[in-house]
Amino acid sequence: MTLKFELGPGRMIGGSNPCFVIAEIGQNHQGHIEIAKKMIKMAKDCGADCAKFQKSELEYKFNKCALERPYTSKQSWGKTYGDHKRHLEFSHEQYRELQKYAKEVGIFFAASEMDEMAVEFLDELDVPFFKVASCDANNFPHLELTSMATMRWVYQTVKEHNQNFTILQCTSAYPLDPEDVNLRVIAEYQKEFPDIPIGYSGHERGISITVAAVAMGTKVVERHVTLDKRWKGNDHEASLEPSELTELVRAIRLVERKSPCNFLFQLGKSVVAKVAIPKGTVLSMDMLGVKVGEPRGVSPEDMGQLVGKAITEDVEEDGSITPRMVDVYNNKG
Ligand SMILES: CC(=O)N[C@H](C=O)[C@@H](O)[C@H](O)[C@H](O)COP(=O)(O)O
Numbered sequence: 001m002t003l004k005f006e007l008g009p010g011r012m013i014g015g016s017n018p019c020f021v022i023a024e025i026g027q028n029h030q031g032h033i034e035i036a037k038k039m040i041k042m043a044k045d046c047g048a049d050c051a052k053f054q055k056s057e058l059e060y061k062f063n064k065c066a067l068e069r070p071y072t073s074k075q076s077w078g079k080t081y082g083d084h085k086r087h088l089e090f091s092h093e094q095y096r097e098l099q100k101y102a103k104e105v106g107i108f109f110a111a112s113e114m115d116e117m118a119v120e121f122l123d124e125l126d127v128p129f130f131k132v133a134s135c136d137a138n139n140f141p142h143l144e145l146t147s148m149a150t151m152r153w154v155y156q157t158v159k160e161h162n163q164n165f166t167i168l169q170c171t172s173a174y175p176l177d178p179e180d181v182n183l184r185v186i187a188e189y190q191k192e193f194p195d196i197p198i199g200y201s202g203h204e205r206g207i208s209i210t211v212a213a214v215a216m217g218t219k220v221v222e223r224h225v226t227l228d229k230r231w232k233g234n235d236h237e238a239s240l241e242p243s244e245l246t247e248l249v250r251a252i253r254l255v256e257r258k259s260p261c262n263f264l265f266q267l268g269k270s271v272v273a274k275v276a277i278p279k280g281t282v283l284s285m286d287m288l289g290v291k292v293g294e295p296r297g298v299s300p301e302d303m304g305q306l307v308g309k310a311i312t313e314d315v316e317e318d319g320s321i322t323p324r325m326v327d328v329y330n331n332k333g
């Protein structure tokens with residue numbers, strides 16, 4: 001049986017619960033806390049469940065050489081990669097401010113922990129869940145394994161410590177060409193790990209593949225979001241602007257809706273009176289017929305239960321016999 005669990009206070013995921021939509025702000029806030037707040041609000045307004053950031057303690061995530069490397073790309077915020085990353089990294093105080101703001105707005109606040117010091121800080125912040133980014137999913141020493149074997153190892157390792165987790169399929173390319181997404185991996189994960197909810201973290205352009213992932217049964221989706229795809233930074237191009245995020249949430253809710261088929265509801269038949277039936281008459285089968293009736297009457301499969309019951313209103317010939325006229329559902333026998 002697929003596991004369900006509470007991902008954040010009051011919000012279950014898995015089973016028939018709605019897909020949990022994570023708006024990945026990441027570093028698309030450009031290093032400005034006011035933009036970050038705008039993006040939290042935008043995520044809420046677009047219907048996402050969670051606004052997520054990426055927390056690094058840079059000296060723990062990168063080695064000295066990586067931080068000192070010149071970073072001359074047009075996406076760069078500094079002369080070296082370290083300067084660039086420092087520009088984009090919020091302080092602990094700023095994280096607390098953003099968390100408080102998200103609470104006011106009414107959206108879950110989370111961040112992926114990009115190194116072990118970030119784990120400690122996020123634990124202190126009391127975030128609703130921890131997100132291990134795909135770049136850490138194979139972070140085992142001396143690893144020489146195929147990717148499904150890696151995922152089995154991830155699964156077993158996490159499961160030993162915590163039963164409540166989900167694995168998100170992710171192809172880490174920025175942006176990702178749709179033909180490289182390989183959504184079938186989702187089905188493989190579902191087969192391989194049937195007792196946990198499977199999710200999808202998308203880096204592709206557009207929303208259709210993410211919607212398809214939900215149609216395949218993913219219970220969590222994560223997409224990068226931005227206020228403007230043209231902004232500087234590696235992730236903006238494959239991120240969703242507010243109108244796309246709104247459309248994504250709308251499409252996901254549509255795909256996962258389990259409403260009874262409306263056509264059947266409109267065109268389905270129900271019980272009608274074959275003859276005029278005065279109030280107080282005890283019903284017999286020869287008085288009853290089945291038609292597409294409006295208003296909708298008692299369901300044909302419950303017709304037998306009408307027999308022997310007194311009707312509480314006058315019904316015209318051809319009129320619907322509604323449950324209200326004969327207390328068929330509440331007063332059985
Ligand atoms: C693998 C990983 O962490 N990926 C993240 C999540 O998808 C990205 O947001 C990177 O942080 C981003 O692309 C880095 O860009 P730059 O290197 O220009 O700061």
Ligand SMILES: C=C(OP(=O)(O)O)C(=O)O
Pocket residue numbers: 053054112131132133134135168170172201222
């Ligand atoms: C890199 C991240 O995620 P993913 O690998 O799922 O894109 C992240 O959450 O920071």
